[in-house]
Amino acid sequence: MAITIKDVARLADVAPSTVSRVIANNPRISEKTKKKVREAMTELGYHPNFIARSLANQSTQVLGLVMPGSTSTFSQNPFFPTVLRGLSEGAHKEQYALQMSTGQTEEEIYEGIVQMVQGGRVDGIVLLYSRVEDRVMNYLRERDFPFVMIGKPYKYAEEITHVDNDNFRATKEVTEHLLNLGHTCIGFIGGDLNLVVTVERLLGYEKALGEAGLELHDDYIIHEEFLREGGREAINELMQLEEPPTALVVADDLMALGVLNTLDEMGITVPDDISIVSFNNVLLAEMSRPPLTSVDINIFKLGNEAAKNLIQKIKDPLEPVKRIIVPHCIVERQSCTRKR
Known part of the structure; x- marks a missing residue:
């Protein structure tokens, strides 16, 4: 017989609604209660049905990622795997998955994002870049679809949540x-x-x-x-x-x-x-x-902050626009010397 939320609630001595909120990582639930519920879930071998939850909440629990170019560029430059680790960790904490755009040209990438959004495949989008001119950004703004940018927007900087360095x-x-x-x-x-x-x-x-x-x-x-x-x-x-x-x-x-x-x-x-x-x-x-x-x-923090702030925006559409500046530092090694 399948273990249910009610079984977990009974063992943890809480209401079934509390178990649901713990699964959703609701910040209003105390850490003590979360610990008790999670221990009950582990003891009973209970695993949440995220597909059913997504259907009930009209949420996919997926974030879409848009690259600045083809997937071949992504695979060659170490910046992208590093920023992806940060995004992945930030998403995992809130039980979100990631889906990357896979187009080889700007047109293919744009069409892929339209399909993501209109097909209801993702709850929000992270743009891993900021362009001077960008059809994807304009499309997301026109549809009022949740998104954040890694990089300073060329336009509408006061209207778009973005994570950047100075x-x-x-x-x-x-x-x-x-x-x-x-x-x-x-x-x-x-x-x-x-x-x-x-x-x-x-x-x-x-x-x-x-x-x-x-x-x-x-x-x-x-x-x-x-x-x-x-x-x-x-x-x-x-x-x-x-x-x-x-x-x-x-x-x-x-x-x-x-x-x-x-x-x-x-x-x-x-x-x-x-x-x-x-x-x-x-x-x-x-x-x-x-x-x-x-x-x-x-780079890791750029990705992590982007995921965290997008999820906040998805959960609360009234979340204020933010500009998050990640600090930088110069690491001196052996490639510079005084002019001779």
């Missing part, structure tokens, strides 16, 4: 770090200019140079994909200049790895010939040769 400030700080080491010819390798994170980091770099009284050289600014190949292409272009930079701000560790590999093939030594600072502080920054000075943006 990318302007972080890039200004690392550029100043290179300036303090005596470098005046500093290049910038950024990602897609349609991504707000690229725009914010470029502005921080430009601000630091401006405050130092240095002229901005357009030839020193290259934009490529956040991939190792992007770093390779960018550094090939920069090193062909008549006066190449002596230091670089690279917007992503994976791109920086491509830069390091290519410089090694050219016989150019880091940091003796050129200093490099990058972003994300993923494991490959520590494992590269030389180990990279990198900005730790706490």
Whole structure:
């Protein structure tokens, strides 16, 4: 005979409605009561029927995740598995599952999100990026569908809950770090200019140079994909200049790895010939040769906060709009030295 909520309630000496609230992790139930009910569930071998609960509540207990590009990009850049761990942990705490978009093109991704929303497959959406122009964001706003963004919205920032770093400030700080080491010819390798994170980091770099009284050289600014190949292409272009930079701000560790590999093939030594600072502080920054000075943006926390705040918004549509800024720090390693 199947164990029911009533059986659990009887053993825990609480009302069946209390058991339901414990299963739903209702914050109004005390930790003492939750512990007692969960012990009763374990003793009886009771497992909640989440499908039945979802049907009754008209809820899927699923969060949709939207990537900034194809799944191949997701699999190559360590940023995404790390942010996914944070999202997964945040969702698991509230007994939510995750469903990723799987399109290979922007059109396929957009159509996939429309199917997610209109098919009632998810309760809310996390955008793992912020674009200058984005059909998905516009669609979600028009439908008043719960969503949060990882990154600062280019538009409607006061209307959209988002989790972000202060990318302007972080890039200004690392550029100043290179300036303090005596470098005046500093290049910038950024990602897609349609991504707000690229725009914010470029502005921080430009601000630091401006405050130092240095002229901005357009030839020193290259934009490529956040991939190792992007770093390779960018550094090939920069090193062909008549006066190449002596230091670089690279917007992503994976791109920086491509830069390091290519410089090694050219016989150019880091940091003796050129200093490099990058972003994300993923494991490959520590494992590269030389180990990279990198900005730790706490990727895990970005994902965790995004999941937590989306679930709050789903549970309470009147939850106020929030801007959550995750702190960053510069982790100094061996890829920078004083200009000689």
